Amino acid sequence: MIRLEKRPEPSQNWALATPVLAVLATMVAGGIMFALLGKDPVEAIRTIFWDPLFHPDFAAFSRPQLLVKAGPLILIAIGLSLGFRAGVWNIGAEGQYIIGALCGAGVGLAFYPLEAFWIFPMMVIAGALGGWAWAMIPGILKTRFNTNEILVSLLLVYVAEQLMASMAVGLLRNPEGSGFPGSRNLQQYASAANNELIAGTGMHWGVVAALIAVIFAYILLNRHIMGFNIRLAGQAPRAAKFSGVKPARLILFCLGVSGALAGMAGLFEVAGPAGQITIDFNVGYGFTAIIVAFLGRLHPVGILLAGLLMALTYIGGELAQFMLGLPAAAIQAFQGMLLFFLLAGDVLTNFRIRLGRAEVA
Numbered sequence: 001m002i003r004l005e006k007r008p009e010p011s012q013n014w015a016l017a018t019p020v021l022a023v024l025a026t027m028v029a030g031g032i033m034f035a036l037l038g039k040d041p042v043e044a045i046r047t048i049f050w051d052p053l054f055h056p057d058f059a060a061f062s063r064p065q066l067l068v069k070a071g072p073l074i075l076i077a078i079g080l081s082l083g084f085r086a087g088v089w090n091i092g093a094e095g096q097y098i099i100g101a102l103c104g105a106g107v108g109l110a111f112y113p114l115e116a117f118w119i120f121p122m123m124v125i126a127g128a129l130g131g132w133a134w135a136m137i138p139g140i141l142k143t144r145f146n147t148n149e150i151l152v153s154l155l156l157v158y159v160a161e162q163l164m165a166s167m168a169v170g171l172l173r174n175p176e177g178s179g180f181p182g183s184r185n186l187q188q189y190a191s192a193a194n195n196e197l198i199a200g201t202g203m204h205w206g207v208v209a210a211l212i213a214v215i216f217a218y219i220l221l222n223r224h225i226m227g228f229n230i231r232l233a234g235q236a237p238r239a240a241k242f243s244g245v246k247p248a249r250l251i252l253f254c255l256g257v258s259g260a261l262a263g264m265a266g267l268f269e270v271a272g273p274a275g276q277i278t279i280d281f282n283v284g285y286g287f288t289a290i291i292v293a294f295l296g297r298l299h300p301v302g303i304l305l306a307g308l309l310m311a312l313t314y315i316g317g318e319l320a321q322f323m324l325g326l327p328a329a330a331i332q333a334f335q336g337m338l339l340f341f342l343l344a345g346d347v348l349t350n351f352r353i354r355l356g357r358a359e360v361a
Contacts, residue, residue, distance in 0.1 A: 004351040011349050018345030019295050019306070025341040030334040039324050047323055048316030048334075062315050064202030068273050069311035072097070072265035074210040074304055076289035078217045079258030081298040085221075086233040088254040092138065092153025093262040094286025095160035096131035100263020101270040102167055103130030105277050108192030109172060109184060119191040123267055124205075131263015132256050134160065139255035143248040149255070161282065168279045183277040186270065194272035206268025210307070213261060217300040226253065262286060291339045310335070
């Protein structure tokens with residue numbers, strides 16, 4: 001009989017090894033899936049992980065895209081990781097990402113065609129406040145009425161998607177767009193555009209914000225009393241109450257920070273790579289960031305590396321669809337395998353596998 005025996009303390013070795021093992025297991029399982037689809041598994045894995053960085057025909061375009069894709073993933077995942085460490089489960093970052101994009105783009109379009117240096121900073125503030133306000137809905141409901149923040153934040157994603165579709169064909173629709181849904185292209189509005197800071201690198205203000213968020217999150221968790229309270233609330237909730245940690249304040253802080261960062265990510269995306277509000281503006285960054293957060297072990301530096309890895313699967317996945325004819329659903333399943341194997345490895349972090357005979361009653 002196989003049974004699980006809880007460890008006295010989580011295994012640090014397994015905790016460190018799990019992300020690496022999860023990536024390797026994903027490659028093996030993904031290779032089997034690609035083979036069942038009639039594709040060469042070795043070629044598919046190489047196309048996803050190697051060609052975007054080193055193929056002579058694709059690397060020049062793919063390498064800058066690595067930062068473009070990784071920026072929003074890292075920014076959102078940093079905010080989520082603070083809540084996850086404290087046991088606050090914000091699953092609705094996708095909705096906060098959308099609302100941040102709507103608020104930020106709305107401010108930029110409100111001043112069109114005025115040219116002024118302060119417009120883009122105003123957009124960033126509006127995006128952060130929009131994401132923060134959307135995250136406060138599950139936060140206030142949790143602290144006042146003890147609702148489940150997982151369900152509330154997740155359901156608000158669908159509300160945000162419908163609101164975005166309404167704005168794309170209504171209030172924010174381009175008046176010169178011949179009736180087609182979608183806002184003006186912010187890339188063509190110099191004061192509202194989130195352009196590359198260094199040409200050909202993919203480095204824009206969203207990437208800079210993600211790097212700053214990594215640094216501040218590291219300092220917060222390791223050098224500030226709030227970071228200590230976050231870690232204590234997640235590891236020993238009862239001890240946190242006795243030490244004076246106020247649960248309501250902690251919940252609002254974690255949800256507020258994660259919402260603000262997700263909202264900023266949405267603004268940087270709509271003012272940069274996406275360029276405009278459309279019906280299908282969101283591409284799932286808010287959900288993928290959950291994988292990034294756990295793959296990075298909820299550690300700021302780990303999230304930075306995990307975000308780059310996940311961005312690589314985005315770029316490599318698009319390349320595999322183009323070069324090998326793999327369906328988009330297969331690439332999404334491949335990315336989902338990462339979280340599946342990561343969670344499976346986490347079981348061994350907290351439990352030992354024991355073999356023995358079944359007891360006879």
